[in-house]
Amino acid sequence: MSVLLTVLAALIATGACAYHRSGLRTWAITTIVTTVVVGLLTRAPITTVILLLIEVAIAVPLLNLGFRRKQISAPLLKMFAKVTPKLSDTEQTALEAGTVGFEGELFSGKPDWHELLKQPKPELSVEEKAFLDGPVEQLCGMLDDWQITHELADLPPEVWDFVKKHKFFGMIIPKQYGGLGFSALAHSAVLQKLATMSATVASTVAVPNSLGPAELLLHYGSDEQKNFYLPRLAVGEEIPCFALTGPYAGSDATSIPDYGIVCKQVVDGVETIGMRLNFDKRYITLAPIATVVGLAFRLYDPDHLLGDKDDLGITLALLPRSTPGLEIGRRHFPLNIPFQNGPVRGKDIFAPLSTLIGGPHMAGHGWRMLVECLSVGRAISLPSNATGGVRMAVAGTGAYARMRKQFGLAVARFEGVEEALARIGGLTYATAALSRATAAAVDRGEKPAVPSAIAKYHATEWGRVIAGDALDVHGGKGVQLGPKNYAGRAWQGVPIAITVEGANIMTRSLMIFGQGAIRCHPYVLKEMQALSIADYSERLKAFDRALFGHLGFGVSNAVRSFALGLTGARIGETAGDAYVRRYYRKLNRYSAALALCADTFMGVLGGKLKFKEKLSARLGDVLSYLYIASAMLKRYEDTGRPEADRPLLAWAFHECMWRTQMALDGAIRNFPVRPVSWLLRVLVFPFGRREVPPSDRLGRRVAAIITAPGEARDRLLEWAYLTPTSNNTVGRMNELLPDVIAAEPVERKFGKAQKAGQFKSHDYLGQLDEAVKAGVIDVAEAALLKRVREGVFEFISVDDFDPAELRSAVTRKDVKKLADAA
Numbered sequence: 001m002s003v004l005l006t007v008l009a010a011l012i013a014t015g016a017c018a019y020h021r022s023g024l025r026t027w028a029i030t031t032i033v034t035t036v037v038v039g040l041l042t043r044a045p046i047t048t049v050i051l052l053l054i055e056v057a058i059a060v061p062l063l064n065l066g067f068r069r070k071q072i073s074a075p076l077l078k079m080f081a082k083v084t085p086k087l088s089d090t091e092q093t094a095l096e097a098g099t100v101g102f103e104g105e106l107f108s109g110k111p112d113w114h115e116l117l118k119q120p121k122p123e124l125s126v127e128e129k130a131f132l133d134g135p136v137e138q139l140c141g142m143l144d145d146w147q148i149t150h151e152l153a154d155l156p157p158e159v160w161d162f163v164k165k166h167k168f169f170g171m172i173i174p175k176q177y178g179g180l181g182f183s184a185l186a187h188s189a190v191l192q193k194l195a196t197m198s199a200t201v202a203s204t205v206a207v208p209n210s211l212g213p214a215e216l217l218l219h220y221g222s223d224e225q226k227n228f229y230l231p232r233l234a235v236g237e238e239i240p241c242f243a244l245t246g247p248y249a250g251s252d253a254t255s256i257p258d259y260g261i262v263c264k265q266v267v268d269g270v271e272t273i274g275m276r277l278n279f280d281k282r283y284i285t286l287a288p289i290a291t292v293v294g295l296a297f298r299l300y301d302p303d304h305l306l307g308d309k310d311d312l313g314i315t316l317a318l319l320p321r322s323t324p325g326l327e328i329g330r331r332h333f334p335l336n337i338p339f340q341n342g343p344v345r346g347k348d349i350f351a352p353l354s355t356l357i358g359g360p361h362m363a364g365h366g367w368r369m370l371v372e373c374l375s376v377g378r379a380i381s382l383p384s385n386a387t388g389g390v391r392m393a394v395a396g397t398g399a400y401a402r403m404r405k406q407f408g409l410a411v412a413r414f415e416g417v418e419e420a421l422a423r424i425g426g427l428t429y430a431t432a433a434l435s436r437a438t439a440a441a442v443d444r445g446e447k448p449a450v451p452s453a454i455a456k457y458h459a460t461e462w463g464r465v466i467a468g469d470a471l472d473v474h475g476g477k478g479v480q481l482g483p484k485n486y487a488g489r490a491w492q493g494v495p496i497a498i499t500v501e502g503a504n505i506m507t508r509s510l511m512i513f514g515q516g517a518i519r520c521h522p523y524v525l526k527e528m529q530a531l532s533i534a535d536y537s538e539r540l541k542a543f544d545r546a547l548f549g550h551l552g553f554g555v556s557n558a559v560r561s562f563a564l565g566l567t568g569a570r571i572g573e574t575a576g577d578a579y580v581r582r583y584y585r586k587l588n589r590y591s592a593a594l595a596l597c598a599d600t601f602m603g604v605l606g607g608k609l610k611f612k613e614k615l616s617a618r619l620g621d622v623l624s625y626l627y628i629a630s631a632m633l634k635r636y637e638d639t640g641r642p643e644a645d646r647p648l649l650a651w652a653f654h655e656c657m658w659r660t661q662m663a664l665d666g667a668i669r670n671f672p673v674r675p676v677s678w679l680l681r682v683l684v685f686p687f688g689r690r691e692v693p694p695s696d697r698l699g700r701r702v703a704a705i706i707t708a709p710g711e712a713r714d715r716l717l718e719w720a721y722l723t724p725t726s727n728n729t730v731g732r733m734n735e736l737l738p739d740v741i742a743a744e745p746v747e748r749k750f751g752k753a754q755k756a757g758q759f760k761s762h763d764y765l766g767q768l769d770e771a772v773k774a775g776v777i778d779v780a781e782a783a784l785l786k787r788v789r790e791g792v793f794e795f796i797s798v799d800d801f802d803p804a805e806l807r808s809a810v811t812r813k814d815v816k817k818l819a820d821a822a
Helices: 002-020 024-042 045-063 065-083 089-097 113-117 126-142 145-152 157-165 184-195 199-209 213-220 223-234 366-403 415-443 449-474 488-499 504-519 524-530 536-566 581-611 613-638 643-669 674-684 696-706 711-716 729-755 764-773 779-796 812-821
Strands: 240-243 259-267 270-285 292-300 311-320 341-352
Touching: 002 024, 002 045, 002 536, 024 045, 045 065, 065 536, 113 613, 126 157, 126 184, 145 199, 157 199, 184 199, 184 366, 184 415, 199 213, 199 240, 199 270, 199 366, 199 488, 213 223, 213 240, 213 292, 213 311, 213 366, 240 270, 259 311, 259 341, 270 292, 311 341, 311 366, 366 415, 366 449, 366 488, 366 696, 366 711, 366 729, 366 779, 415 449, 415 613, 415 643, 415 696, 415 711, 449 488, 449 504, 449 613, 504 524, 504 581, 504 613, 524 536, 536 581, 536 674, 581 613, 581 643, 581 674, 613 643, 643 674, 643 696, 643 711, 696 711, 729 764, 729 779, 764 779
Parallel strands: 240 292, 259 292
Antiparallel strands: 259 270, 270 341, 292 311
């Protein structure tokens, strides 16, 4: 027993040092002292001596830097150099383009929650609030989505004029150039509010303020280009588009076949150095009406007019629509969400070098420019539009489920509907927190490459889930298109957001973990960078520091994962109030598990992990859910820890943790090296999978929140357009909702009398009169029931059309005749 106790004490001391990430020196001293003390107390001298010899044999070479580097690090450096895949220039650029924020803490296995909570609360300025309550409110009041999507397939002229006049296209342009100079949070809020009324308008406003000429000019343009274009872009005098995607290069933007050849041409009698451009682009938003076209292409200089290189690389230019040979094709028609979108082509177009964004010295720097700007734009545009859409789903579906009656009950009372309502409410809470977090990151000066990919993927995917649930709850009301249908177009348009700015399948399987594993890991990038150091001595030193830091990191995460798994994450550092401390501890556990699995997968599979997309996707899911859960906890803190929001937070958090567990389980179960898989399962899930999805009881509380007015529902509907105007059915539904709820006890009294056969009339209004006369209800209650019935009838009604209304005004045959005549 004394031997066992001594060994156990030494192991516990080692584990404690690993758990707390103590240095090698601290570990050596702690372990040796513990062994001596426990050995003396238990009277196990032989065991103590043996353990001390083992500990000294391990500690001495590790603490001796010269020996360690020569005998351990040097051979490992040689091995690492052989197995590490060389990063391409484009991969290197992508890794260096962004910044690392709190997602780096989540990848550390030991997040510093105080770093998260000390981040400033994101808030709108007085001017931004005024814009949201003024021009944005006015614009929403002008929008008739049926007119936009069915009758015009475009915005009405007065909407175009309003958008330009009030500088909606200039939100990110600084005031010195005539723009609004808004924060990323304000940009997000505007898009969310517009998206609650029209996905077409939200997309139209989003594009000039995300990846487009304005942002590229702000970061890289010459002073001359900024002074000329930015004031015009701010007021809509110039309409921009950016042409990146083509038929042969979609998500793989680095392989674009579009090219330019540096050459000379006589222009107005003067020999001018420029480019001969050939390109074919498609899916270009705003292209059909654009006056200036941003263009990505590969630039070649075979005659070395600009330098010694033949292939200069991806380059960006800005072409006026009037450029001879520039062809803007006919419109695409993206799933009945008719934002202006179409192809752009050019063959042997000559453009002077002055059209290059930033000037000739920026030739070949286009990939870096795109990656940096895309991470910012992706963090705002699509997550914000998706968030606006899901907020409107909460408002419309929650109200409708309370109004629509079946079998004498509001459909919100049925458990099947309640389950869908819980998903709508819980996932909307998570989505709103996520979009807020990425906007706040941009406002802090970050270029959030990994969080923006997380936000784009999960906001749009959850938008799909919520849109489907909303349609299910509405039933026939949701599938009959027309002016009264506020849910159908949202369902139709969901795949657009999922597809654009990097298809979601690619975002999940390649980008999130692919970038996060190297960017966010505290040592991997340092080890890779050490290989590029020319001087061997310095290379070995840098590699040694990173290597032993990495080894300690891995051991620590193994211990932390196992210890937190054994205790059910009931120990460890935490933050927050008494209600959410357990949540922070759960995140500690899964952060350690993620770091452990990521290290193991990279260490065992090496460069092959790059091609194991399903494994990468699952680890990316873990990082995503940890980030989303962190964003929700930050939102909870920023809003003053409201007790009313706790069911929403709890539902969304447990959903994230259950998904985290399943993603880890899937990654470990499918790891190809079985002994390693078995070991990881013991360390990560010592008692098996214990997380469960949100309970039915919790779902019932969430459904109750979104189907009745209240402070939690109001926060969930922040920035939604709910003014009860004639063009806003959901706004009018929400105005009626308090009366619907007030009428429910009156309806029960009235219904009881109906079932008892107290009324002779078969007409509802006649029965109301009889109920008043019989004293079943009073006059005010009868007026309430009548008002509610009339209001609800409007909202449960659907549209019908004369067949002629549904025919296209111009058929394909008509178009062919016109073309033949021309």
